[in-house]
Amino acid sequence: MNPAEPLFLAHRLLDEQILDCDGRRCGRVDDLELRGSPPRVTALLVGEGLYPRRLPGRWLRRLARRVAGPETWGQNALRVPLEEVDAVDVAIHLRGKAEELGLGHGDDPERWLVRRLPWN
């Protein structure tokens, strides 16, 4: 399978684990950006702000949005252009580091949580 093919299929990319160039797990593909005709995948969309759109039913989505807050691009919803993808096997491997793309910031080493954990 080749990501350059038209409609490189959602069922192969959607929900897949993303790893950066150091093998760090930095999120899953929560949605896809499709453009053109025939449509092609142009970017992976990642972040907890996108969870509400994945739920069925308007009522559930509205509830989830109330809990998770609105979709804010660059914060809880990130766009990873397909050019950043290096390879796709049992996971999606990125060319660069997670931090450069804003991914996995909940696990970033400078976060207060990490410093406060015992046995560091």
Added chain:
Amino acid sequence: MRTIFKIALGIIAAIGGFLDIGDLVFNTQAGALYRYDLLWAVVLGTIGIAVYAEMSGRVAAVSNRPVFDAIRMRMGFGLGLVALVASTFVNVLTVAAELGGLAIILQLLFDGPFSLFVVIALLSVVVIVALLPFGGIERLFGYGGLLMLVFVATAIDQSPDWGEVAQGFVPSFSNSTLYLYFVVGVFAAALMPYEVHFYSSGAIEEGWDEKSLKENRLNAVIGYGLGGILACALVVVSGFLFHPLGVQPNDLGTVALPVQGAFGETGLLLALAGMLFCVGGATIDSSFAASYNLAQFLGWEWGRYRGPRKAPRFTFSWLVFLFLAMLIVLSGINPVEITEYSVVFSVVALPLTYLPILLIGGDPSFMGEHANGRISATLGWVYFGVIVILALAAIPLLLMTNGGGG
């Protein structure tokens, strides 16, 4: 030679790690109520866990996907979220049951206020996990759990009517809802989902690949198979001693009494120590399972092998789950009661995490030449049927029998 030795050590740890609070509670009660009649349900559950664990271990080794990775891929976000919420609820309830059990056993050994031992149990778990690497944790509790062999020795020492015991392995049904409740309970206690969530994530922690498939099969078939003997021994010793007396064991101390009858004070201490390792190991496994599932479903970094600095959200969620479990135990609900609920709700949630593994395990596009063969596929689907029936029956039986109270 070295690999054979390593595999043997793994199998031994799987045997010792087989039992947890659910088996201790349900199998002892089943023996007291129905003597040897429910041994067949123990065997049914043991084969079930072997089938499910082998499949999920194989999926993890070949496709590098632990259970909730497979679930997110196969069921998508919405349906997968249902599986995640249900499993997390059941797993936290299980952590509470194990933690409460751990505190009771410590209390039996050292005497003192219960809530103090709950806190001590929690702190010991955190310290042990902080100090030991993943393999060390598994081995410490797996080998310690082998002390439960005193229950097998007790069964032999009691010399029951072995013909009668053998008859218990033949499935039998009765119209009594209480009997059916115990069929579900004994089966579900052997096949707790957290064991498989933990096992498949453990395969990634230990860096399994296709070369580990033989180790996986031996672990599941021989390790869990022999572990099932320990589970049967619990039924037999309780059936021999308590059934004729009409005693209904309602606390964990009673579980060890038959061993004291056979081998005196030393036997009692060995039995309690064995229970301590089993329940302690299960506290760690179930709490890890809850965090593995969350991190895998959401794509966070996870694993003891990464260390807390590299997987902070995973580590933090683990501490939160342990803390929640402690609050449940300290709320004053009897840990034996928490155990019954955790086991019964486990079987209700089980189909949600079993089906995706069965589907991915049989899918050559994920598994290549290691997809389910004829035997795994047949056994896998037969067990899916069994699990669905028991899942549907579990809650009505729980309500009709008033939680096994009759």
